[in-house]
Amino acid sequence: MWAYEKRLQYPINIKKKDLRMAKLLVTQYGGSNGELAAALRYLNQRFTMPDDKGKALLTDIGTEELAHVEMLETMISQLLDGATVDEMKAAGLDSHYAEHKNALYPTDANGVPFTVAYFATTGDPVADLTEDIAAEQKARAVYENLINLTDDPDILGPLLWLRQREVVHYNRFSELLEYYQKKGY
């Protein structure tokens, strides 16, 4: 089970509405390299890790990724806060508005909806951890792309912090893979 703490893992206070960045940032919410995909992938894969050590790491990181989903949701909603129909149209978000008004909806930056295919689970610990290690690098790379697309310090702070967490997860998954490979998996 989970216990909810009513605070964000990293503080977010975006003061400037920016629909263009909301449209791009959504990819780390609902895209293939995003936080929702990571959270659900790890929390799903953990059941077929060979021992408690693996199950615990996948649970820890999957849980943290849920907190990152919440951060992305907060950032996107603050960036969209008070947006009018005309502003949505001007930002290319008219099709989003047609389906969801100003609500959150997990897609990538091109509007492709989240899919369960992002779970990418094989039941093989070496294959799954290799997938997860790559996923962390891809998430880091996408955060860097997003960092290059804004000058707003209120957006850059959380993005830099989230990028760093991907590096930490990459290292922890790499250690676990090495541990299993030494054990002959």
Ligand SMILES: [Fe+2]
């Ligand atoms: Fe991660």
